[in-house]
Amino acid sequence: MSRLDSAIRRLQAQRICLNWAVDQIDGEEGIILELGLGNGRSYDHLRKALPGRRIYVFDRNISPHPDCIPPDEDMYLGEMDEMLKAAARDLGPAAILAHADIGYGDPEKSAKNVALIGPLIMPLLRPGAIVISDRALAFPEVEPIALPEGVEEGRYFMQRRL
Numbered sequence: 327m328s329r330l331d332s333a334i335r336r337l338q339a340q341r342i343c344l345n346w347a348v349d350q351i352d353g354e355e356g357i358i359l360e361l362g363l364g365n366g367r368s369y370d371h372l373r374k375a376l377p378g379r380r381i382y383v384f385d386r387n388i389s390p391h392p393d394c395i396p397p398d399e400d401m402y403l404g405e406m407d408e409m410l411k412a413a414a415r416d417l418g419p420a421a422i423l424a425h426a427d428i429g430y431g432d433p434e435k436s437a438k439n440v441a442l443i444g445p446l447i448m449p450l451l452r453p454g455a456i457v458i459s460d461r462a463l464a465f466p467e468v469e470p471i472a473l474p475e476g477v478e479e480g481r482y483f484m485q486r487r488l
């Protein structure tokens with residue numbers, strides 16, 4: 327498979343998982359966490375799919391497409407581990423959905439990042455909250471969710487807080 331094919335499949339899987347989660351949380355209270363603003367594609371998708379929901383965004387940079395810049399008051403700008411700790415103090419367990427798109431090309435760097443960030447999401451989650459991620463996250467008190475149709479195993483990951 328070419329890198330182009332792989333990138334397209336990853337983004338298709340991301341969209342399917344996000345859309346699935348958007349349906350699942352309909353009628354449920356809670357804020358949204360977008361971990362990894364990048365160029366703002368998935369942030370833009372979520373804000374369009376969930377009008378009226380507060381979406382807090384985490385990244386060390388703000389460099390998205392100019393149409394996708396979050397409001398200052400919804401942005402945790404800095405290293406994600408420190409920012410997640412700050413958000414847990416500010417917001418408590420308020421999130422019904424978290425999307426973590428925080429992988430790097432380098433697998434070793436990526437694994438370290440995910441191991442650091444994963445457990446810090448936990449204190450922000452409401453019971454029953456869904457966590458969607460581009461890498462497998464390992465932390466207690468979550469159970470994996472079966473991937474929606476059209477998403478290959480290992481392409482994207484979903485779990486639910488118990």
Ligand SMILES: C[S@@+](CC[C@H](N)C(=O)[O-])C[C@H]1O[C@@H](n2cnc3c(N)ncnc32)[C@H](O)[C@@H]1O
Nearest residue numbers: 362363364365366367368385386405406427428
């Ligand atoms: C793959 S991009 C996100 C792409 C985004 N979901 C989109 O649709 O455009 C990952 C982003 O996560 C941020 N990131 C990853 N690890 C981080 C960390 N430990 N602290 C702060 N930002 C981090 C990077 O700066 C980068 O902007």
